[in-house]
Structure formats: structure tokens, C-alpha cells
Amino acid sequence: MVSLQFKSLDVCFTPAMIHLYDISESVVVVIDVLRATSSICVAFANGVKSIVPVATIEESQQYKSKGFLIGAERNGEMLEGFDLGNSPFSYMDPIIDGRDIALTTTNGTQAIAAAKNAYQIVAGSFLNLTVLSDWLVKQDRNVLLLCSGWKNSFNLEDTLLAGAIVSNVKDHFEFTKMRDAALAAEHLYNIAKHDINGFLEESSHRKRLEKLNIEKDIVHCLTPDSAPVVPGMINGVMVDLLRV
Amino acid sequence: MVSLQFKSLDVCFTPAMIHLYDISESVVVVIDVLRATSSICVAFANGVKSIVPVATIEESQQYKSKGFLIGAERNGEMLEGFDLGNSPFSYMDPIIDGRDIALTTTNGTQAIAAAKNAYQIVAGSFLNLTVLSDWLVKQDRNVLLLCSGWKNSFNLEDTLLAGAIVSNVKDHFEFTKMRDAALAAEHLYNIAKHDINGFLEESSHRKRLEKLNIEKDIVHCLTPDSAPVVPGMINGVMVDLLRV
Numbered sequence: 001m002v003s004l005q006f007k008s009l010d011v012c013f014t015p016a017m018i019h020l021y022d023i024s025e026s027v028v029v030v031i032d033v034l035r036a037t038s039s040i041c042v043a044f045a046n047g048v049k050s051i052v053p054v055a056t057i058e059e060s061q062q063y064k065s066k067g068f069l070i071g072a073e074r075n076g077e078m079l080e081g082f083d084l085g086n087s088p089f090s091y092m093d094p095i096i097d098g099r100d101i102a103l104t105t106t107n108g109t110q111a112i113a114a115a116k117n118a119y120q121i122v123a124g125s126f127l128n129l130t131v132l133s134d135w136l137v138k139q140d141r142n143v144l145l146l147c148s149g150w151k152n153s154f155n156l157e158d159t160l161l162a163g164a165i166v167s168n169v170k171d172h173f174e175f176t177k178m179r180d181a182a183l184a185a186e187h188l189y190n191i192a193k194h195d196i197n198g199f200l201e202e203s204s205h206r207k208r209l210e211k212l213n214i215e216k217d218i219v220h221c222l223t224p225d226s227a228p229v230v231p232g233m234i235n236g237v238m239v240d241l242l243r244v
Numbered sequence: 245m246v247s248l249q250f251k252s253l254d255v256c257f258t259p260a261m262i263h264l265y266d267i268s269e270s271v272v273v274v275i276d277v278l279r280a281t282s283s284i285c286v287a288f289a290n291g292v293k294s295i296v297p298v299a300t301i302e303e304s305q306q307y308k309s310k311g312f313l314i315g316a317e318r319n320g321e322m323l324e325g326f327d328l329g330n331s332p333f334s335y336m337d338p339i340i341d342g343r344d345i346a347l348t349t350t351n352g353t354q355a356i357a358a359a360k361n362a363y364q365i366v367a368g369s370f371l372n373l374t375v376l377s378d379w380l381v382k383q384d385r386n387v388l389l390l391c392s393g394w395k396n397s398f399n400l401e402d403t404l405l406a407g408a409i410v411s412n413v414k415d416h417f418e419f420t421k422m423r424d425a426a427l428a429a430e431h432l433y434n435i436a437k438h439d440i441n442g443f444l445e446e447s448s449h450r451k452r453l454e455k456l457n458i459e460k461d462i463v464h465c466l467t468p469d470s471a472p473v474v475p476g477m478i479n480g481v482m483v484d485l486l487r488v
Contacts, residue, residue: 014261016261016263017261019260020260020397152261152264153261153425154425154428156428179398180394180398180399181398183446183447184398184432187431187432187435188432203427
């Protein structure tokens with residue numbers, strides 16, 4: 001393997017800033033902790049064959065006639081007429097084993113679309129933190145951790161996961177190429193890491209989701225390493241790169 | 245004074261995200277700690293009458309013939325043919341007393357331009373931290389702290405000042421309207437506050453400036469409260485709002 005001379009490690013806090021980065025030679029880790037990329041990890045850990053991220057409700061409905069299960073979430077809630085929502089628990093149902101899913105969400109699938117020019121897109125969550133970190137180190141490439149945020153604004157939970165990944169992988173990167181956003185994310189993770197759920201209690205997205213009565217989802221999404229998968233895009237379709 | 249029902253307090257990490265905020269009723273604090281807004285504060289503390297922020301080198305040169313002193317910085321360095329650069333110490337020269345200045349910088353004056361739709365633009369730095377915080381509380385308006393960043397990317401030093409302002413003023417704002425970016429900035433400030441200079445030693449802009457041999461500038465820019473002024477825009481011209 002030819003080693004790139006200067007591997008960089010950076011965090012992009014929202015898809016609204018993705019145009020500032022040259023990602024053509026980078027692995028971009030899309031992060032939507034609450035809850036799209038967490039649910040994607042759970043799905044692959046439970047035997048899903050592939051996930052097609054789609055931007056619109058209409059587009060995902062077209063996949064239904066092709067034999068796909070369809071999942072959709074807008075503003076934190078599941079939509080009528082869909083098989084699946086955005087709760088990680090709905091992706092533990094044995095019916096998903098071996099199936100293909102078309103998925104659209106408020107933030108996560110939009111972030112995947114924003115990263116379309118990346119060398120490789122993968123999905124990150126606390127649920128695949130260790131396996132993903134180990135995989136990233138082996139790629140020997142520039143890494144950009146792309147937080148989905150909330151409707152393009154900064155959010156804390158995605159930043160904390162970015163910080164956790166930085167903490168895991170930074171020693172394998174050229175330190176002088178680590179940028180301020182990566183430093184900030186790691187600092188925030190270091191404050192939060194012993195009680196991430198407690199740290200996030202004052203955060204805005206957390207408050208938004210509180211109204212939806214999904215405390216169980218949140219606790220699950222913040223618990224590391226229950227889904228040892230690396231969901232990655234190949235020709236517009238997400239598969240578990242560890243099983244390809 | 246009529247009190248707005250819900251005052252919000254938020255931080256925008258870069259001018260590249262300003263379009264996500266409705267700032268028409270907000271006070272926007274433009275922050276470019278190293279060094280534009282620090283130098284602007286020093287200038288007003290040393291008797292400057294007004295500062296016109298201009299976007300281009302060419303535009304600022306046109307002001308010279310109108311009797312203005314002209315200041316310019318690009319990529320951290322002063323430009324030939326200009327009276328002033330971006331070092332706070334050059335704005336302590338007695339020649340600036342009573343004068344008008346046209347100023348263009350890599351990040352700071354671009355951020356001022358990005359905030360042009362604000363109800364009120366003011367300049368923030370560690371040098372006017374306490375006076376500015378007190379002034380903000382009295383305005384009884386939504387406040388957005390706009391970090392200039394480095395060429396539209398996130399930077400740590402501007403975020404720390406944003407966090408310091410959040411820490412000073414947050415008890416006067418509706419807590420439920422404080423967003424994640426403000427929480428993150430305050431957390432980072434709380435880690436850094438006992439040794440801001442040390443905390444920033446690993447930051448990228450700091451490293452960039454190190455090459456320019458301006459350690460003295462940096463230390464000055466990170467020291468609170470030597471310039472008790474509130475530079476604010478009135479009809480395209482910045483003046484000290486405490487002396488209007």
C-alpha cells in the first residue's frame with residue numbers, strides 16, 4: 001500500500017460547510033448520532049443486506065415497488081405508510097434480515113448526499129466506534145468527520161462522536177495536519193466521556209427529542225460498540241464493508 | 245424599553261454559516277481575536293474617530309486620497325504601501341488619535357461584511373470582553389456571536405472568546421433558547437480560561453501566526469479588558485458606541 005505523505009484529520013461541523021473541504025481523496029465519516037447513522041449500524045448488525053440513502057419521501061416510496069423495505073423520518077418522527085422509522089430498535093426486527101432498505105431522514109441522509117464527492121463515505125455512530133476507528137486507521141487516507149447537525153446547524157451529540165473518533169485515531173495521523181475543529185471536538189468529548197447522556201441533557205436536539213418520548217433510543221445510541229459494522233457506500237448503495 | 249419575549253444567544257462558528265441565521269433583529273458580535281477585532285478595539289481605545297471596514301485592497305487605497313489612514317493585512321502580514329497592518333501595537337501610535345481609518349483584513353472585515361443584515365454589528369475581542377458583555381445585556385435583544393474563523397473554517401481562538409461572552413451574559417438570556425454552539429463554546433472556554441495562551445498552543449491559526457513572529461501580539465490579544473470600548477457600525481462606519 002502506498003502511504004499518502006500527509007494524512008489529515010478534520011471535523012466538519014455541518015453539511016453547510018462541506019464545500020470548504022477537498023474530499024475527493026478523503027474518507028468521509030457521516031455522523032448522525034440521533035439517530036440515522038446509529039440506526040444504519042444497528043440494521044447492518046441485524047443482517048440487512050443493503051441501504052440506499054434517498055433524499056426525498058417520494059423517491060423512497062418508489063423503492064417500495066422494487067421490493068425494498070422503506071424507512072423515513074422527518075423532524076424526529078416516523079411517517080405513515082413506511083415500514084421503518086428512525087428508531088434503532090425498529091432495525092432489530094428479524095424481518096430486516098437479508099433485506100434491502102431505502103431510507104430518508106431529516107439530517108443523516110442529507111449529509112450522506114452532501115459528501116457525494118468523497119473518495120469513500122462511511123457511517124459512524126457510537127455503536128460502531130471502535131470497529132470504525134480501527135478501520136479508519138487501516139485506510140491510510142485523509143479523514144473528514146462530517147457531523148450532520150440539525151438542519152445544517154451545529155449539534156453537540158455528533159461533535160462528541162467526532163471527538164471520540166479523533167481520540168481513537170489521532171496518533172496515526174500527522175499531528176500538524178490536525179485542525180482546530182478536530183481539537184475542539186476532542187476537548188468536548190474528553191469533558192463528556194464519563195457521562196455522555198448527562199452532558200447532553202442541556203443540548204438542544206436532546207430537548208427536541210425529549211418531546212418525542214424516545215429516551216430509550218437516545219440511551220442506546222450513546223452506548224458504544226454494540227454494532228461492529230462499517231457501513232460504506234459502493235456505487236450509491238450502502239453495505240457493510242467488513243462483509244464485502 | 246420593550247422587552248423581547250424570547251431573547252436567544254447563539255454562536256456562529258464561521259461566516260460560511262451566517263445564512264442559517266435570521267439576524268435582522270439581532271446584535272451580531274463579530275470576533276476575530278487574532279487580530280482584526282482586537283486591533284479595532286485598541287484603535288478606539290487610542291482615540292481613533294472611525295473605522296471603515298472595506299473588503300478589498302483596492303477599495304482601501306481609494307480612501308487614502310480622502311485623508312484616511314489605511315490598514316491592510318492578508319495571510320497574517322501587513323501590505324506594502326499601507327499605513328497600518330493588523331498588529332494591535334500599530335494601533336497604539338499617537339498618530340491615529342482623531343483619525344479615520346479604512347481597514348481590510350483576511351478574515352475580520354469579511355465577517356463584518358457577512359453580517360451586513362444585522363440589526364447592529366459590534367466588534368468583540370478579549371480586550372473589550374467585560375465592557376462588551378455588560379453592553380450586550382443592556383440591549384435586550386437576540387445576540388449572535390459570529391466567529392471569523394480562518395478563511396471560513398472553524399478556529400479555536402474566536403470560539404474561546406465567544407464562550408467567554410456566553411459565560412458572562414447567559415444568565416440574562418432565556419436558557420431554553422441557548423443553542424448547542426453556545427454550550428460548546430462555553431465548555432471550551434471553561435477548559436481554557438486559566439491559561440488561554442497555553443490552550444491555544446496546539447491550534448492551527450496559532451501555528452500559522454508563529455511563523456510570523458508575532459508572539460507579543462498574540463499575548464496582548466488574549467489579555468482581557470485593556471480596551472474598554474464597544475466598536476459598532478452606524479451607517480457603514482464603525483465608531484465607539486460608548487462615545488456616540
